Amino acid sequence: MAKSNLKYCGLMKTISHWINGAVTNEKSERSGEVFNPATGKISGSVNFASTATVDMAVGVAATAFNEWRHSSLTKRTQVLFAFRELLHVNKEKIAALITAEHGKVLSDALGEVTRGLEVVEFACGIPHLLKGGFSEEVSTGVDVYSIRQPLGPVAIISPFNFPAMVPMWFFPIAIACGNTVIVKPSEKDPSAIMYVAELLKAAGLPDGVFNVVHGDKEAVDALLTHPGIKSVSFVGSTPIAKYVYETGTKSGKRVQALGGAKNHMVVLPDADLNLTADAAINAGFGSAGERCMAISVVVAVEPVADALIEKIKERMAKIKTGDGTQGADMGPLVTKVHRDKVASYVTAGEKEGATLVVDGRNVKVDGEGFWLGPTLFDNITTEMSIYKEEIFGPVLSIIRVKSYDQALKLVNDHQYGNGTAIFTNDGGAARRYQNEVEVGMVGINVPIPVPMAYFSFGGWKNSLFGDSHAHGTEGVHFFTRGKVITSRWLDPSHGGINLGFPQNT
Secondary structure, three states, X not given: OOOOOOHHHOOOOEEOOEEXXXXXXXXXXXXXXXXXXXXXXXXXXXXXXXXXHHHHHHHHHHHHHHHHOOOXXXXXXXXXXXXHHXXXXXXXXXXXXXXXXXXXXXXXXXXXXXXXXXXXXXXXXXXXXXXXXXXXXXXXXXXXXXXXXXXXXEEEEOOOOOOOHHHHHHHHHHHHOOOEEEEEXXXXXXXXXXXXXXXXXXXXXXXXXXXXXXXXXXXXXXXXXOOOOOEEEEEOOHHHHHHHHHHHHHOOOEEEEEOOOOEEEEEOOOOOHHHHHHHHHHHHHHHHHOOOOOEEEEEEEOOOHHHHHHHHHHHHOOOOEOOOOOOOOEOOOOOHHHHHHHHHHHHHHHHOOOEEEEOHHHOOOOOOOOOOOOEEEEOOOOOOHHHHOOOOOOEEEEEEEOOHHHHHHHHHHOOEEOEEEEEOOOHHHHHHHHHHOOOOXXXXXXXXXOOOOOOOEOOEEOOEEOOOOEOHHHHHHXXXXXXXXXXXXXXXXXXXXXXXXXXXX
């Protein structure tokens, strides 16, 4: 398939909404600035949607739903397969947009698009995924069967850290199931999803099935309370996830709200420390730590801490922080405000008595970007803010414990339960950990246990509000409603219509 020649290959000066298959030209009373985090300079502006704009988008999605819900499974899969090909051909362009507005290095950005692509490929199998059940002769002449039907217009509120992948956790499945979609992306990096919208249109998706509105709390609240929105999918911090869940469900919507994390890596004394140190570096500092699956706490079961810290320090010294387009290993943080917030946690950790082994505030990078280098703490305790709270930056902390049982209790006592990992060569210990740990996603000698698209993504405790995880079969069920039909057809030989039921039903 030839490469697409679409408008959003480069950054726009002004980014507006995508409604009914086109960019809206309406003037906005409010807007936000978009930065290049590597230079610290403004690269564009994004229009913020008013309640009226959201209402217009929902109306368009509702009208499109009336036709799209009746589209054949063949038609839907044809669109998804075409979109899959366009996404694959243009993934480098999307990655470049992500790096330009988020700051993560190009390899990270490309990996993000690839993981989103896997969900698209999963959604291409929707004819099989939507098959219902059938039971014949549950009673004399009576059959029962089940079907799954789409909800209607659905909303996706996505975060800044994965501007392409997180929306793709949801919308390919929602569209495949026959729903129409409104995405409210982060205002910090909105260009990637706009390019995706054009790819969907080029793939043959009817106008109005996929829409994008930009904005802040006004747009979010409008989506959460709009009677035309049937479900809300959200990824972000725990306080906002809880707000989204409570507000959306109060308005009668089904909601899946994925919140924050404090992911622990438990290291047992028999672990391969070279493998473990490599894993800690990749999981702790990849994407500058701005991901909900980042490892932020290493739980070292003694006597491994000293040796492990030395290996981590050796590897940290080789990490190049810089512009994500210039061959760096780690890019800047997304905004100056966020950079300063993460740096404040480093200051707080020092004041609370943790040992600052490597100070990322001292990193030297050319340019005025939002820089903070890899940071390492030792001797943290459970009372410290750097342990209790999600930092969402390149800060890795070591907590020392004396036993497996102490490590397990520490992980299970934390308010978050998103992801965890254990590093060991003891299969029995690993099997016990996967059974006993109170966390939604577990890695065994795998530092970032993000499930494949045909499984579901989501945590426990304060990392998830709602009953359904993202993508996989749980995603299919979230975007559909079950209906069960009990059917009885009289034998034509009866020669007439009998509205009664058999005596032995």
